[in-house]
Amino acid sequence: MQSIAIIGAGYAGLSLALHIQHYARSELQIHLLGSGATIGRGVAYTPNHAEALLNVPAGKMGALVTDPEYFVEWLQQQGKTVTEADFVPRQWYGEYLASLLRSATGEHALAPIQLYKSEVLRLTPQIKGVSLDLANGERLAVDQAVLALGNFPPANLPIQTPEFYEDPRYFGNPWLPDCIQGLDPQRPILLLGTSLTMIDTVLALRANGHQGQITVISPRGRLPWAVSQDLPSLPDFKPNAQMSLIEILRQIRLNMQGQIDSQAAWQVIANSLRPILPEIWEGLSLRQQQQFLRHLRHPWGLIRHRLPPQISTQIQTLVEQGSLQVLAGRVQALSDSKTGIDLQYLPRSSQQTQHLDGFQRVINCTGPNLDYARLQSPLVQDLLDQGLIRPHPLKLGLLADRSGALLDTFKQPSKTLFSLGPALRGLYWESTAVPEIRQQASRLAQAFVEQAATIADTN
Secondary structure, X not given: OEEEEEEOOOHHHHHHHHHHHHHOOOOEEEEEXXXXXXXXXXXXXXXXXXXXXXXXXXHHOOOOOOOOOHHHHHHHHOOOOOOOOOOOEHHHHHHHHHHHHHHHOOOOOOOOEEEEEOXXXXXXXXXXXXXXXXXXXXXXXXXXXXXXXXOOOOOOOOOOOHHHHHOOOEEOOOOOHHHHOOOOOOOOEEEEOXXXXXXXXHHHHHHOOOXXXXXXXXXXXXXXXXXXXXXXXXXXXXXXXXXXXXXXXHXXXXXXXXXXXXXXXXXXXXXXXXXXXXXXXXXXXXXXXXXXXXXXXXXXXXXXXXXXXXXXXXXXXXXXXXXEEEEEEEEEXXXXXXXXXXXXXXXXXXXXXXXXXXXXXXXXXXXXXXXXXXXXXHHHHHHHXXXXXXXXXXXXXXXXXXXXXXXXXXXXXXXXXXXXXXXXXXXXXXXXXXXXXXXXXXXXXXXXXXXXXXXXXXX
């Protein structure tokens, strides 16, 4: 019987396991490995406050490709009054995933799931398959393994005072609950980055009773846009994967002319590009991808990763009240002072350094680290040392082929080691949201099931 180890039990890992069960036609053993409180939920869906909402309508968040609306049905079964268009608490989505995991680890005739609550420390190739060494001392032999490691904490910003990162008042992982604990509710806090992670942190701080000013800083100082409810029609915008990036940009420019609500028009454009974005991205040369990252990465982030309207309204209210201060500039130094933590930064479009003082805490909200060459992960470092994986040259996860097979140090696709989710951002560009990961999980699951059925037929 074929066996597959899925390393990581967040959304990506669980979705893959569920799709394998769904498609299974012959016996196949699934080993799902994860550790900590996020098993079955992942970091993104384990918030400790109800204010954090999904930024995708509930009707698009079902875990399976074959039933993307099931999440809404599940919520209604729990007595929740929701519609497909609602933006619901991410806590609810975590509960939904945990429920699916409980059901999936029950009796299953063809593809049972065995759950291991332990970290994988080492993966070793064997004559047939691979072996996994677990932190609990167990060793597991499987035919194939999948890295579903999710998001890693942000990288530290390059600053003149890197020693500050050893200060206990600096929190490099914004997803840990202790980030918002033990605070003076009146003293100010500094958040690095203006991404969706920052929004979640602001809401968590307020929900936890913090009343002091929150300052956020990023190079451009732009807050995420809100999801537009009424979208305009852009009949002339019909992109396809064969167009060059210049042709697509030309079409966008023509369609944006005369648009009163540019944010809504940009949302239409993003929605139109999303299904063909992997093909567009793959068709770009490495140099063109670098140019996109340099010039269009941040504008695309504003367009693509949007806020539920009610959350956007809350954030704008905090800004108007002055309790949330948004700075555009680059952090140069963080240091201790008599009144707290001192921020030295260079404002955007300025050559004059400025200071802000008195912060009680600094939290890094700059977004997940995808530079696998520098990750503080024993398993990732071991795989790099063995030459079994190769980091993407643009620091966008790992190199892989379209099947999800990871490339080794000689750029050869593995027959036993695969991945999905954020690690494949260099392959797909958009590879972090549920709809994209769900598609990857479905394709990879079908490939595993086909292989298992072929082996079973020949035995």
